[in-house]
Amino acid sequence: MSEFRENLKREFQDEDYRYAYDEEFANSRMATQIKVIRQQRNNMTQAELAKRADMMQSRISALEDINYSAWSISTLRRIARALGVRLVFKFESWGKLLKEAEAFSREVLEVDPFETDPAFAVTTAGEVPAQRLAKLSIDEPETKSVHALSTQRPAEAMGRIGQ
């Protein structure tokens, strides 16, 4: 395990320390991620993002500063929509923070918009993969059986293989 993680694991034994560290981490990640995703969108300017989110450019500038801490969910939703991403807010384990702090980088913060999200990518035939899969399961029995096996519970699948 890296020295970085070992340090955090030791320091996080103290409750006050880990909550203060996480507060700083969360604020700086959100501010930096807004900037990184904005730049990922063909170097969109703060003024362009402000227009899309119906805010002042100075507000975007403030939100991208890692010392900002007065986040509101409604503001973040507007920013998310303006950047073409979804906003996630949920509770997490402390172990996840070790990984996130260690991996923190521009590449990790980047998020594809819906249009280039691989999960929704259009195939050469003009179909999205999910539609293609559904079609295969109807039209091609052999493919269906393979797919069906992979989605069954292990015991069911084993039983069918043994038949």
Next chain:
Amino acid sequence: MIEFPRRWVLFDYVDSRGVNVIKEWLLTLEKTERAKLNRKLEMLERNGPDLATGLLAGTKLRHIDKIRVKGRVASRLMVCRGPINPQEEFTLLFGAKERDRKLVPPDAEQRAENHRIEVENNPRERRTLHERVS
């Protein structure tokens, strides 16, 4: 392909008695302030000065920047690039507070600049690798 950022090296200023005064100052902070400052120093070391906006704030003096730490008391850590190799390292120079938007002590920036010059003239004895205090 993910390109991992190169690491920056952090140093602490050491005074003429050989004392790491940055470590001494860090020990005077509240634990929660140290936690927040440590996260910022990690970002500086692992991601450099450009990824996160506001990580370093300028001062009146050209070579001196400050790192802000929010808490019951507003702590400010004066730092400089280099000064020996500005593309690879930062040196932590002087710890101060800020009250009513004024530094305490008031000459904190100048004292940081004096420390920077001392390090520049004698890097072997007037700085040491940064010591994390938690």
